[in-house]
Amino acid sequence: MKKFRKVLDGLTTSSPVNPCGSPACGSAAGTPSTAPTPRELEIQETLMSEHFQICKTVRHGFPYQPTALAFDPVQKILAIGTRSGGVRLLGRPGVDCHCQHESGAAVLQLQFLINEGALVTACADDTLHLWNLRQRRPAILHSLKFNRERITFCHLPFQSKWLYVGTERGNTHIVNIESFILSGYVIMWNKAIELSTKTHPGPVVHLSDSPKDEGKLLIGFESGTIVMWDLRAKRSDFRIYYDEAIHSVSWHHEGRQFMCSHSDGSLSMWNLRNTAKPFQVTFPHGKTQRDGRKESCKPILKVEYKTSRNSEAFVVFSGGLSYDKAGRRPTLTIMHGKAITVLEMDYPIVDFLVLCETPYLNEVQEPYAVVVLLEKDFVVVDLTQSNFPIFENAYPMDIHESPVTCTAYFADCPPDIIPVVYSIGAKHKKTGYSHKEWPVSGGTWTVGSQTYPEIIITGHADGSIKFWDATAITLQMLYKLKTSKVFEKPKSGDMGRSAELVEEDPYAIQMISWCPQSRIFCVVGISAHVIMYRFSKHDANTSITSLEVRLQCEMEDVISPSDTENTPCFSDPSGLSPQPQPPSPRSNMPDSVRDSIPCLKVKDRMIRMPPGYQAELVVQLLWVDGEPPQQITSLDLNSAYGLLALGNCNGLVVVDYLQKTILLCMSTLELYGSADPFQRLTRSPRKNRQSTSDFCMRGLSNFYSDSKKRIRTSYQSLTELSDNQVSLDLERSKSPTSDHVNGHCTSPTSQPCPTGRARVPGGPEGPRLARRGPGRPPFRKAQSAACMEVSLPVSSLTEESRENSFSRSRSSSVSSIDRETKEAVTTLQFVESYGCKSDTLPTPCLWVGTSLGLVLIIPMSIPTDEQERQEDPVTVAPTGTVLMLKGSVLRFAFLDCGGALINSPYEVWRDQHAPDDPDRPRKRKLVNFSSSSSQEASGDGHLAVVCSERQAKVFFMPSQACLYVHNITESSFVLRADVVSVCNSVCLACFCANGHIMTLSLPSLRPLLDVSYLPLTDMRIARTFCFTNGGQALYLCSPTEIQRITYSQEICDNLQEMLGELFTPIETPEAQNRGFLKGFFGGNAQTFDREELFGEAAAGKASRSLAQHIPGQGRMEGMKAAAGGVVGELARARIALDERGQRLGELEERTALMMTSAESFSKHAHELMLKCKDKKWYQF
DSSP states (O other): OHHHHHHHHHHHTOOOOOTTOOHHHHHHSSOOTTSOOHHHHTOOOOOOGGGEEEEEEEEEEOOSSEEEEEEETTTTEEEEEETTSEEEEEOSTTOEEEEEOTTOOOEEEEEEETTTTEEEEEETTSEEEEEEOSSSSOEEEEEEEESSSOEEEEEOOTTOSEEEEEETTSOEEEEETTTTEEEEEEEOHHHHSOTTOOSOOOSEEEEEEOSSOTTEEEEEETTSEEEEEETTTTEEEEEEEOSSOEEEEEEOTTSSEEEEEETTSOEEEEETTBOSSOSEEEOTTOOBOTTSOBOOBOOEEEEEEEOOSSSOOEEEEEEOOBTTSTTOOOEEEEEETTEEEEEEOSSOEEEEEEEESOSOTTSOOOEEEEEEEESSOEEEEESSSTTOOBOOOSSOTTTTSSOEEEEEEEESOOTTHHHHHHHHHHTTOOOOOOSSOOSOOOSBOOOOSSOOOEEEEEEETTSEEEEEEOSTTOOEEEEEEEGGGGBOOOOTTSTTOHHHHOOSOTTOEEEEEEETTTTEEEEEETTTEEEEEEEESSOEEEOOEEEEEOOOOOGGGOOOGGGOOOOOOOOOTTOSSOOOOOSSOOOOOOTTSOOSOBSSOBOOSOEEEOSEEEEEEEEEEBOBTTBOOOOOOEEEEETTTTEEEEEOSSEEEEEETTTTEEEEEEEHHHHHGGGOOSOOOOOOHHHHHHHTHHHHHTTHHHHHHHHHHHHHTTHHHHSOOOSOHHHHHHHHHHOTTOTTBTTBOOOSSOOOOOOSSOOOTTSTTHHHHSSOOTTSOOOSOTTOTTTTOOOOOGGGOSHHHHHHHTOOOTTSHHHHHHHOOOOOEEEEEEEEEOSSTTOOSOEEEEEEEETTSEEEEEEEEOOOSHHHHHHSOOEEOOOOEEEEOSSOEEEEEEEOTTSOBOOOOEEOOOOTTSOOOSSSOOOOOEESOOOGGGOSTTTTOEEEEEEESSEEEEEEETTTEEEEEEEOOSSSOEEEEEEEEETTEEEEEEEETTSEEEEEETTTOOEEEEEEOOSSOOHHHHHHOEEETTTEEEEEEETTEEEEEEEEHHHHHHHHHHSOBSOOOOOOOOOTTSOHHHHHTTTOSSOOOHHHHHSHHHHOBOOTTTEEEEEOSOOHHHHHHHTOSHHHHHHHHHHHHHHHHHHHHHHHHHHHHHHHHHHHHHHHHHHHHHHTSSOOGGGO
């Protein structure tokens, strides 16, 4: 029954588009009679559904769009809130946790319960949340939703359980942290100000208790009004009315004076003895003009006033620069005595904190560092040294130094690769950092037992490559490579190309290919170039070989099938820049039309290359008849073969990088020969070329202007923290890649692709777009993984466009091909396989997958002797072997008859620039590469796994029989597919455009996991998502952050051991010169019992309509742990005392009753004695 069902599946999924009886007909129709059955293969599949589970592990990088900052001075844990509702908790390296509010509302403010293992977040939806940090995965214990007022400011005094909450209406509410219930005690704005005041003071922008007396609360209003409120007497001690708006307030530790920052760039100092006017007003950056007035300055958004025992006080503030110079960078100013130091920042300052030795506000603060949170960076300044150096960042906060355009993830790498790469990268590290230890050192983390070397590689828009050590759950940069150094810097008059070609990102990385064993590294750039690097521990003076390829596809020049005896396009091995002859010779073109020129110019001189990755070869596609080269869509390299293959929508190129020659340069159609399964109709490009000449003449400028914006993402527009919404909208309108613009997601990193619906030829743009211009690579599918265009405009999402984009129905397959004759090469892989059904032994082959779902197998003949390999040519002979699937082909993998993964051959790394050793000559050492004479046991055949956008098939080679087929999705399409090792077995992992992550067993393609992981598909995720071995994957969840996930149940079970502990039991430091008991209450001169004022007994209950309490998801034991600090101990001690007093009272009452009873008994006994005193014994 199973075999019968399998045959039916094969019949229903076949596409009878080749009536001529080509090899495609038999392989696509199901299971032929000659195919081996699964019983004959005897493959035991061990993976079950229980082995898989989706779980997020860790997030790396800079928190995207940060909004708030907080620090626990005892636990030394840092918290960063973001605009999307995320909270990032950071401690020592390895202690890195990301939390997310379900509402997604921006985090306005963060407040640690110092040394309590808890955090309060205030969000833009007017909700307070209490997080329990005593567990490795923090959870929300309580939430409090304000219904009628907007939260503007929060303040939690040290060792207090009462949180002050200021609102937009100017009122101040008080929340019990333990129960998260509002107190009935409210400071109304009209009670705080004088009755004679006619205007509203504005929102509350500051709340703080006096260091001298906790019973006094300082309230700052936006308009400039400051009120000192006596909490006991429920009245104001004094009121200050200042002309300028207030942004922040900071106390002197003695509690006798405080400092305010204002909107006019001034700092005012106030003394509590005389609040009629400030005793000092300064404009730190305001110069006195000739008329005696101060020049106008920008607002000082925040100021912190910190004292030091051995030196003068520190005043640290942000902003306050004069308006005289436009375009000045944001600054942080440090005033230490009379010395003023201005630190320029690369990005606007979001918030900053001065880190101090003591958590008590009424003690000398002793500041030692300043944490500065920028819009796109994170800086820590050392205050203990006079030159104020910065600390070397302990976290990978510079992933987004240039926008990430592609990623690659390699698990279980060779153990020696990380130390070697790190040793090279360490030589190029920056210097001048502070020598002190990183101040954010809280939490604990240990390397787990189940760790193996992992490397993440990121490609960037500026052409740089970064290697990261991702072992365990950490991320540390190993090495940085700049691919732009391979090319000459364009000159202003260089053939007039500079203005058009050199956009912001001509070197942007699109694809990465790395062989960890041979350490050969290849990158594909947006300018249609491929760079091959070799790794060396020694520097070298060498030149870079450049190969230029003319790759085009002209349909009117296609030879008839009878004449397609295709021979490889060999080039002269002696030439360093061979140029294969194009299919159609060039006619006499005007000089203004670019032809046979590359987009970038490779350096043609001797170059000194430092140790590390050194460029050896550059392959560039050329302009053809005024049209720029199409972007490269696929790449593969094999170090054992010494070959490099690349493809795009025009065809395929195979390069021998050992001999520096081009072996093959063919259009995709030419590769089929007579085995082409489609009847393609030719067009007349000459006519179309005339109609599009103006469009083509714009050249790469138009091509890059579109693709460059897609690669750079909506980075600038989305990361602007500006109050001017018009400028934000303007930026979004300029960039077609802004997320969720006009109601649909667009790609931050994708290649330019056509939209789903074809425009009407008779429309205003019909003639110009009848043939796609150079800015639109002619992929047939708008939603193809070859070009990664995930979403379409809402107006285009029709059934017609979806049908044209995704599916190729059996009845209309020919007409769909007629609409688009160009076929992109979407995936490539070198492997030991069978080129024809008649082959008995495997030979080196190149498997080619196309955007039309076709698979071609190209066998090659490669000399095995090292000397012959350097001299004799490699022969490449396309055989016309064709396999078929639905949708663009994404991935190949190969299994032996036991179900084990067959790894491609590779060459063991050897340092070509190492000094020669006559005793040990350097020879090529090849692994998994066997010559034809020694292949005895390998002739049993193998399984080929082919995955496309819509389905997966398993073929048996060399018979090419389809053993298994599985339709992965009907309503969506696969974006990424990889064959990975999990639990000592292999499976096929897929990520779909609808956000589903699926795994299929091999070879039977049995579904094991299907989880809707992402509710909406983000193009950035689609471009950067990648699987790796060990059940792990990653993607770029924001322009600045990498999210790592696992789909392995084993890793999910062990995740708690892998994560770091955020909370460490630490004794709270005692207040100086005070008793231990007073230290619990802040060490103030006057003790203040807030419970007596704010408790329900004294203040009553707050209105239920004012705020709504929402229980969190944290467990009861987590709640007990969060309240297990000093505050919880005090509360329990108070309750225990009450209970003890109650029991003592009950005991006293019982004692009194016993005494009364005893007295009554004594009285009655005495009366009885007197009555019976004179009676005889016989009278009773």
